[in-house]
Amino acid sequence: MRTVNSFVGQPIERLEDLRLVRGRGQYVDDLARKGMLYAAVLRSSVSHGRVRSIDTSAAKALPGVHAIITAADIAAASGNKIPVVPMRLQPMPEFAPFAQPVMARDKVRYVGEALAMVLADTAGIAEDALGAIDIDIEPLPAVWNWKLASENETLLFEDAGTNVTMKFRAALGDAAAAFRGAPYTRREHFSTQRHTALPMEPRGVLAEWDAAQGRLTVWGAAKVLFANRRILAKQMGIAEAAIDMVENDVGGGFGARGEFYPEDFLIPFAARHCGRPVKWTEDRREHLMTVNHAREAACEVEIACERDGTILGLRGHAFVDMGAYMRTNGAIGARNIPQFMSGPYRIPNIDIDTTLLLTNKTPVGTYRGPGRFETDFFRERLFDMVARDLGIDQVEFRRRNLVREAEMPYTLATIAPFEAKDELDSGDYQVTLDRCLAEIGWVEKITKLQGKLIDGRYHGLSVACFIEGGAAGPKETARLVLESDGTLTVYMGSSGVGQGLETAFAQIAADAMEMPMDRINNVFHGSTAYVSDGYGAYHSRSIVMGGSAVVDAATKLREMMRAEAARRLNCGATEVVLADGRATAPGGKSVSWGELAPEPISVEGAFLNHKHTWAYGAHAAHISVDPKTGHVALHDYVAVENCGRMINPLMLKGQLVGAVVQGLGGAFLEHLIYDDHGQLLTGSLADYMVPTASDFPIIRGYVMESHPSPLNPLGAKGAGEGGIISVGGIISNAIANSLSSLGVEPRDLPLSPPRLWQLIQDARNK
């Protein structure tokens, strides 16, 4: 039986589920090492202040406390310097002064910043000891929002002389000329609120130092293990090769988990300092005040159009609240806002800048669809306002301005200062829009429902289009091993955060090797010991980059197998047929794959890529608003995405629907609220609300595959973020459409019931 190309595209049930549904997954907190100490971190309760003194003597005297580490101990081991967490992405020298030290020494800049660490026999004793540390902090005025930051009256970094870390500018064409004499312009302002990815598994690190060998092992690393190893090796002054970063089962990433955090240094440092294994697991309160926040942005934007709705230009300013430091990937959301504000639309003239401002709040990083959720809310909200002004149907307005297939590849605005160019690779954006409208029953429903008051609720529908960038370069690595029994083992530089890599790569490897999936022993991924170099999981890159690396490795392995078979069967390598677990010569003589590998044959493959893939699609929703309470009921939600080529429909649709619901959290519920002292007021899951099973029952995801990417052998486009990108725009526009008779125009997220109720009151009192 030939198995050529039969697994990719099939709804294969996941391999990892067999352990996960039985509670046999192994997450980092499930691990224990002999002689292990537990760490707890003392965190600043002051958002901005000078550290006068830390007295650990009483805490150190408690039974069961092994050691207490402060910044002084770290400095003593690091040439009187406190190591900082460097930028992983866009490491521009301008950002360097704002890097986060692994522990605060002279100054604290947000509530939750690490000040000391206790190592004790149990986690309970370690936490008890935190309360016995005496700490004196002189409070400074809190810069608790970006407007205050922009005044530069109180500075987070006095030496820098400013709270502005960077200004990016996205430019295309000549915006000033486009606005001069434009027949129609409109200026608006919008904002999105601070929220966070909230993976369900808390962060954790377990580290063990082998003094005899000079080797460090770190469990609990995720997402970008090789990059994190580079950072850690430098900070600890040891060779990269002396560190093994081990990836365990990971309970969700969504951009936040796996970036290098201060604890990723502190725990390994403690393990070396004490000569014993050390484990740290954060609690949820710690998580909410320390993990990367995201999405807090505002913009003033202006659009110029012809009277027929043809967009001439877009210009404006965005402002992003970065929190207290520039973390590893903190600049990504801020740079994506201006560059992708045009989305899938033809906007020939663009001039948008974005200002990155430091505040006394938790630092930011990426969260699924970074910058895109924000900028798509700004754009789609603006588009519906414009369409109404011009008397053009909202669908028609979008249709008129979508980039056409014939215009591909289509050049996007260039980002300065690093002159990053990007272009949309392929696709027919009208088709996904049509499919989305058909699935939701647009034509019939808008006639019957749009803006209508039915049984006390105002009904509304909206539609929006999006693009999703994926496949960030530069490279990914895969290693295939043909074992002596003819089975295959796969090792990947890609890393798993719960998305189902083992299944997807097994499907791809089985097809590329032309073998059954059950002859693949295992897919090992993430850990630094598996391949020579790995790049990990971010920017929807694993399928395209890792999957294409598997294809490359399989091609090489099959060549080696043919060569070996040719030698044994006395024929030409090109004459050998590899099928059904055997290598067969033209005369019919054959050997089994296992016989070709008396010693396992190992080969590494790679995929290099400097161009992004662009999945795309459309969302639509039907909601109704209770004007008495501001409550919104979601009656239907449709998300359509074209990903070029789908590896596993179960998994992709699962990610699409899951991402929509995360986006609904951002549109309605999730908000990290700070008071004017910089205190986080939403430090538990009772205050930080996320969607539950009863909130949004009907979410429908559809995947299309008509336009394979020309940029990789699979034809795949990175997907998995597309479900979240449109949600803010969709919900706010559906609400505006439902309440058009009252003139309600949402401009700020989240649209929680009290906020929407207030908008309704304001509109009525106008």
Added chain:
Amino acid sequence: MPVKFEVNGKPVEVDVEPRLTLADCLRHHLRLTGTHVGCEHGVCGACTVLVDGAAVRSCLMLAVQAEGAKVTTVEGLSRDEGLTPLQASFRKHHALQCGFCTPGMITTAHALLSEEPDCDADRVREVLSGNICRCTGYVSIVEAVLDARAAYKGDRKGA
């Protein structure tokens, strides 16, 4: 202090601090790490276990409170060979991605279906609304639980 109870059909006896939660006792003293701890304040539901048949948040219960009780964890609802109908349904419907909330979903759904094998989608959503999943958006989880109902009807009890 010493405490005796039954876990997954086997008697256990542990000596614990009075402040130790049942979740930490199961995970770290008895090494049953299938029970996950996601929030430690009773909101996320990842730590749900069955105590005398009822779904309970093991992060809100002290180990000493389990004295004399019959505790069932996800390990006790699993077989060495193959999956139970509920687990197979989770797999078939892709009702998990990262798997961290899954043990709590399985224990909660098992308790529901054992009591109410004829429950409808609204009831499933109501009961599962105490368990947070960040990956799936819940649609597939509800489908999986509904699809597993047949296995709980009559005498089969999900076995």
